[in-house]
Amino acid sequence: MFLDSGIIPTANVTYPWFTAVYAGLVAAAYTCLLINGFVGFQFAEDGTPLSLWLTPQQFLRIACIVIFGLQFFFAIATFKEIAGFSYSKPIALWIMYILWPVICAVVYIVSQLILVFRTLEDRWPIGDIVFGTAFFAIAQVLLFAFSVTICDAIKHYIDGLFFFTLCMLLSVMMVYKYWDSITKEDLEFSVGSKAAVWEVKDPLLAGPGSSDYPEEDTASAYHGGAPASLVGGVSGQQLYAPQPQKTGYRGYPPSDGRY
Numbered sequence: 001m002f003l004d005s006g007i008i009p010t011a012n013v014t015y016p017w018f019t020a021v022y023a024g025l026v027a028a029a030y031t032c033l034l035i036n037g038f039v040g041f042q043f044a045e046d047g048t049p050l051s052l053w054l055t056p057q058q059f060l061r062i063a064c065i066v067i068f069g070l071q072f073f074f075a076i077a078t079f080k081e082i083a084g085f086s087y088s089k090p091i092a093l094w095i096m097y098i099l100w101p102v103i104c105a106v107v108y109i110v111s112q113l114i115l116v117f118r119t120l121e122d123r124w125p126i127g128d129i130v131f132g133t134a135f136f137a138i139a140q141v142l143l144f145a146f147s148v149t150i151c152d153a154i155k156h157y158i159d160g161l162f163f164f165t166l167c168m169l170l171s172v173m174m175v176y177k178y179w180d181s182i183t184k185e186d187l188e189f190s191v192g193s194k195a196a197v198w199e200v201k202d203p204l205l206a207g208p209g210s211s212d213y214p215e216e217d218t219a220s221a222y223h224g225g226a227p228a229s230l231v232g233g234v235s236g237q238q239l240y241a242p243q244p245q246k247t248g249y250r251g252y253p254p255s256d257g258r259y
Contacts, residue, residue, distance in 0.1 A: 037112060
């Protein structure tokens, strides 16, 4: 946001450092996606020495930190032209910033398709993968192929970066939706179609043999008990039932000529 919006000018001395941090975060994010693509295969069984020494969480953190530091060094070395790097030939930076995300995305997509076809009976998660892949591909095309065209057509108000960010957001949402659809645990903000299980605590809906409520609480007209009381211990049947004709007594409904 600071780089694209111009809050930090390109001529500022801190601009290369913020750019290097951003490039490192992008590479680390795709590395995280790549590693998560192999979590479902469970290469190491639980309880084995390999699973204890190299858990997915530990490997994920170490790999992301290493890739972040590597990409940060490549970016700074290219911008400052140190350690033999040059911004006229940014080969290492191009590999880590352009080629590495594409490799991670392709490997993740292929691995998840294999996982769905081999281990799951439900094929609906494939739709999430297809939509996420489509959004990712559209984002790259809008950014690298039509960014200048969009910028000129909208009088330089926005460019392809806006639509790129929007499509990437939708792609990330599809990744979340896919992971939610293949896991049994309910996530905090579930977007799947899992039905929530609610426990009914209403005494009127409890069966007559329920031990959680007294017998008098479950006795109702529905279960064959006495009619429910409305006001003052008088039930509806007692209040509105036809009454015998008595002098000075007003039954319901009132007969003609009694008032």
